Amino acid sequence: MTDTARQTLLRSLPASFETGPEWLRSLRARAADALREQGLPSKKTEAWRFTPVRSVVDAEFARAPGDAPALGSDVPEGVRARSLRAVLGSEPELLEGRLELAGPPEHFAALNTALFSDGLWIDVPAGTVVETPIEVTHAVARAGVSYPRVLVTTGESAELTIIETYTGAASDGLTNSVVELDLGPNAKVSHVRVHENAGMQVGRVDVRQAADSRYQSTVVTLGGALHRFDVRALLQGKGAECQLDGAYLVEGEDHVDHHTLVEHQAPYCRSDQTYRGIASGKGTTVFDGIVVVHRDAQKTEAHQENRNLLLSENATVHTKPHLEIDADDVVCSHGATVGSLDDDQLFYLRARGIPEDLAHAMLTFAFLESIVDRVRHEPTRARMREALLARIPHGDEIREVT
């Protein structure tokens, strides 16, 4: 058991919760009780073994002002985007039973449940197809801890693209985010997340999918003092599909950590994960992916791949894709690679006159860009490319020729 008394971050938990609807007070109290008992993870917690979590739990953070993310200037027609605080104040019954859709949270997600003050509820009614993406920006402008929370709900056959950007130069702040997505039958959600904030972040994404729904997530994580993300997709309805893609890059002493859990709970579902990382400098990356196929989830198709480029002797890559299969009629694959840039490719570029460092940068960029290319919405893809180019050496030269 963790010594919770030493975990500074927990000191901000109040003894009791006095505001908000009764059901929310009870969720918050339960989360707080669990935290007081179990604490936040430590190095001894298996899933946090490679994450330098002490720097988060033992640090002193003031509460940053406001948890509410900003919405892009135009909320596309057909989307209802409302402040969580406002809905909880005026019509709390609309949200009852809709938070914690993947069950009682633990660790940092529980802390968010106990302490979030505001957030966004994005809802797309049944049958509504929204072409224009909705943009959500979490700007971490100042030091301190914030607890952003986003709930996305879609009715049957609704379609939505959401772009979340975490930005801000404050390197000593902590963002503890929870994003929940509840996809109705045959709904299609494309979820893009760009993490370019310099500070620390622990983030959870929970997805619950009804029959024939399709969830596509593309995450780009560009460094950061400590970035840890846990994505959990529950494929609960027959024929649901989930695609999780990620591109990440560490340099300096960055730490970037991606954990995924895909649970095939129903038959005829498909999941596909492709994560690609680059580790340079003294950076560390972690990929830990689990696919669980439940006994009744026959005809499951699940694929998982993590490829890494290790570009420095002082950088570290941890990768652990794994499968737990309880059904017998399934097609599953998983794999991981850690390597350096391909000598044949490098020589080919140099033999044509491209200087060595530019050749390196071109191959590095191509490695990550293949993930960004999977985003269907062109303007979004272009923005993600720009975010990558801003971090890759010789990005300007590469932009010029592409």
Next chain:
Amino acid sequence: MLKIEDLHVEVEGKPILKGISLEVAAGEVHAIMGPNGSGKSTLAYVLAGREGYEVTKGSITYKGEDLLEMVPEARAAEGIFLGFQYPVAIPGVSNIYFLKAALNAIRKHRGQDPLDAIDFMKLSKEKAAIVQLPDELTKRSVNDGFSGGEKKRNEIFQMALLEPSLAVLDETDSGLDIDALKVVAQGVNALRGPERAMLVITHYQRLLDHIVPDVVHVLIDGRIVRTGDKNLAKQLEREGYSEVRDAPSL
């Protein structure tokens, strides 16, 4: 233009080239013929500057400079082009964009302004036509999903675009059917000129029916055993490498 003197090269400690001397003047086309394992590709890689090929003795002088002192990109900038036997695929790097970067790096080295996108596209279209390379292929990732023939045409397209002074073509004919071979050979011939030298490396004589060399060298076991004119290639085709090796020099 190119002067190779008593060149000895080892790969992983194993001697491959055992004393090659060769001189190629501007405007000349030399063929290097030899059986598998004779050191033909090693010679090509050493000229282009590939790592892992250790020169233990001898020298290579190119345009009066010590070639062995230059990194691969400097050699390309000075006008050396290697047409690869097995061009590697580079997924995610577009053929046309990579060539623009290459051409502009070379132009920079020569003190020329970079070509802008419009001029480059015009030039690229013109050069692609020489080897009948479809527009769509010039825009795809480098050699990614290309057939054997398309890869070789892409090599010659790149050569046409980069306008080298010394082209080293390593088994450009391998894997080509006769029609593709003719297209590639026409592309090469279109680039022959008084300012340009070529070193055409091949196992078979058939390429030399289409790209007629001025000089033919026979490379066996790391040494040049015979040098002659285009008729030497025909003799090789008739008699085989062992006969030619064992015959007294002309």
